[in-house]
Amino acid sequence: MKIRAENILDYPTIAKVNTLAFRGKKEAKLVEFIRSSNAYISELSLVAEIEDHVVGYIMFSYVDLVTAQEQLPVLSLAPMAVHPQFQHQGIGKALLKTGLELADNRGEALVVVLGYPKLYHPFGFQAAINYQIECPFNVPEDFFMVKPLSGYEDKYQGKVIYPPEVHNV
Ligand SMILES: CC(C)(COP(=O)(O)OP(=O)(O)OC[C@H]1O[C@@H](n2cnc3c(N)ncnc32)[C@H](O)[C@@H]1OP(=O)(O)O)[C@@H](O)C(=O)NCCC(=O)NCCS
Numbered sequence: 001m002k003i004r005a006e007n008i009l010d011y012p013t014i015a016k017v018n019t020l021a022f023r024g025k026k027e028a029k030l031v032e033f034i035r036s037s038n039a040y041i042s043e044l045s046l047v048a049e050i051e052d053h054v055v056g057y058i059m060f061s062y063v064d065l066v067t068a069q070e071q072l073p074v075l076s077l078a079p080m081a082v083h084p085q086f087q088h089q090g091i092g093k094a095l096l097k098t099g100l101e102l103a104d105n106r107g108e109a110l111v112v113v114l115g116y117p118k119l120y121h122p123f124g125f126q127a128a129i130n131y132q133i134e135c136p137f138n139v140p141e142d143f144f145m146v147k148p149l150s151g152y153e154d155k156y157q158g159k160v161i162y163p164p165e166v167h168n169v
Helices: 008-022 026-035 091-105 117-123
Strands: 002-005 045-050 053-066 071-082 110-114 144-148 158-161
Touching: 002 091, 008 026, 008 053, 008 071, 026 053, 026 071, 045 091, 053 091, 053 110, 071 091, 071 158, 091 117, 117 144
Parallel strands: 071 110
Antiparallel strands: 002 045, 045 053, 053 071, 053 158, 110 144
8 A cells, every 4th residue: 555645637536435435525525625725734645555446545634723822833633534444454544644644754743523522532632622733613522632743832722724615514
C-alpha cells in the first residue's frame, strides 16, 4: 500500500470511496467544498493506494479556534474513509499515522476530530474538554477529540468554529 497526496485525477475515485464508506454523498460534497475554500491543504489530503487503485482517503483542513484573545488556525480531520471492501485491514490507521506525522512536521498546533474514541485514542487524541476546547456539535463529549502537535501552546483554548457547510453534513 502506498500513501500520497491527492491530485485532480483522483477526485472521482475519492468521491466514490467516500460515498461507499459513508453510504451517502454528504462527505464527498464536504470534500469538494473544502477543496474550493482557503481551508484546503493539498499536502494533508491523502489517498491510500493499492496496485494503483485509490482505496482510502483522509483530509485535514483548517478551521478556526476562537480563544479569549484571538482566532487561531487548527486542523480539522474530516473525512476519513476506506472502501468497504478494504476496511479492517489497517488502511485507516496507516492514513492516520502518515497524516498526523506530516501535520506534526509542518509545525501545526492541534488536530480536532469528531469520531470514534476507540479509533483515535491510540493515536494520542483525548476528549477536547480535557484541553478546555469546547465542542460545537451536539454529541457526547468523548466523541469530540483533539491531539496537540509540535506547534501546540497553552493558549489553544476556546471554541472551534466550523464553516456552516460542515454542520450541514
Ligand atoms: C473508520 C474507517 C475509516 C477505518 O478504516 P479501516 O481501514 O477500516 O480501519 P483499520 O483497519 O485501520 O482499523 C482502525 C481501527 O478503527 C476502529 N474502527 C474501524 N471501524 C470502526 C467502526 N465502524 N466503529 C468503531 N470503530 C471502528 C477499530 O478500533 C480499529 O482498530 P482495531 O483494528 O485495533 O480494532 C473505515 O472503517 C470507514 O471508512 N468507515 C466508514 C466511514 C467512517 O465512519 N468514517 C469516519 C471515521 S470517524
